[in-house]
Amino acid sequence: MTAEEEHAKNAEQGHDRTAPPDPALLQRWNATLRAARAGRGGADPTPYGRNLLARWAEPQRRYHTVDHLRAVLDRIDELADQGGEGGELELVRLAAWFHDAVYRPERSENEERSAVLAEKALTEAGLTPHEVAEVARLVRLTVTHDPAPGDLNGETLCDADLAILATGPDTYGGYTAAVREEYGFVPDDAFREGRAAVLRQLLDLPRLFRTPYGAAAWEEKARENLERELAALTDTSGTAPADVEP
Numbered sequence: 248m249t250a251e252e253e254h255a256k257n258a259e260q261g262h263d264r265t266a267p268p269d270p271a272l273l274q275r276w277n278a279t280l281r282a283a284r285a286g287r288g289g290a291d292p293t294p295y296g297r298n299l300l301a302r303w304a305e306p307q308r309r310y311h312t313v314d315h316l317r318a319v320l321d322r323i324d325e326l327a328d329q330g331g332e333g334g335e336l337e338l339v340r341l342a343a344w345f346h347d348a349v350y351r352p353e354r355s356e357n358e359e360r361s362a363v364l365a366e367k368a369l370t371e372a373g374l375t376p377h378e379v380a381e382v383a384r385l386v387r388l389t390v391t392h393d394p395a396p397g398d399l400n401g402e403t404l405c406d407a408d409l410a411i412l413a414t415g416p417d418t419y420g421g422y423t424a425a426v427r428e429e430y431g432f433v434p435d436d437a438f439r440e441g442r443a444a445v446l447r448q449l450l451d452l453p454r455l456f457r458t459p460y461g462a463a464a465w466e467e468k469a470r471e472n473l474e475r476e477l478a479a480l481t482d483t484s485g486t487a488p489a490d491v492e493p
Contacts, residue, residue, distance in 0.1 A: 289373020311424035322407035334399030342385035406461035413465035
């Protein structure tokens with residue numbers, strides 16, 4: 248199925264019941280895909296961007312929305328501007344577009360399905376096998392947010408994805424409330440257990456942020472937010488029965 252055919256199918260299934268795609272975001276997508284192809288020919292980027300934006304606007308999303316996508320892209324730009332972190336930034340940006348492109352809160356294989364979608368779409372769109380494989384690897388890395396030392400691409404994507412953890416109290420509170428809404432089908436006790444397990448997993452990482460800029464600007468505030476949220480859950484939390492994504 249081509250991107251155009253898949254976009255039409257998504258529209259029939261209700262993926263396009265929201266407002267039209269944000270023109271500025273669609274322009275960013277088009278520029279990123281063209282830059283990643285480095286002058287090589289390929290399919291028109293626009294249908295792929297529209298398909299992705301329709302996915303990010305699905306009605307079951309409360310936190311993993313177009314706003315989250317935009318924020319991750321902005322943080323990638325911030326990391327590039329502030330630290331010049333290196334790596335293949337256009338591939339990192341493509342991975343940001345795909346990292347939650349498939350998102351069903353009740354499913355555990357969202358990252359894998361998102362990576363498979365990236366492999367299919369970006370191959371069709373004209374990227375090389377190396378480029379496609381790297382984007383898919385980065386998408387899969389967001390399962391753990393634990394890139395290997397020296398993985399500049401992985402460090403940049405994971406730091407940008409986790410930057411929400413270092414925001415002020417109001418923004419952080421809005422984030423946690425939106426995550427709870429996405430998991431509205433989970434009973435309160437089970438949600439608290441699952442969420443507490445995710446927080447502990449993050450706090451157990453030697454560093455939440457791996458880029459020099461992320462570590463300096465975001466690490467301390469993020470750990471404060473995580474520890475405060477975990478403290479509010481510990482009275483009733485224990486071993487988690489299910490994952491609750493950050």
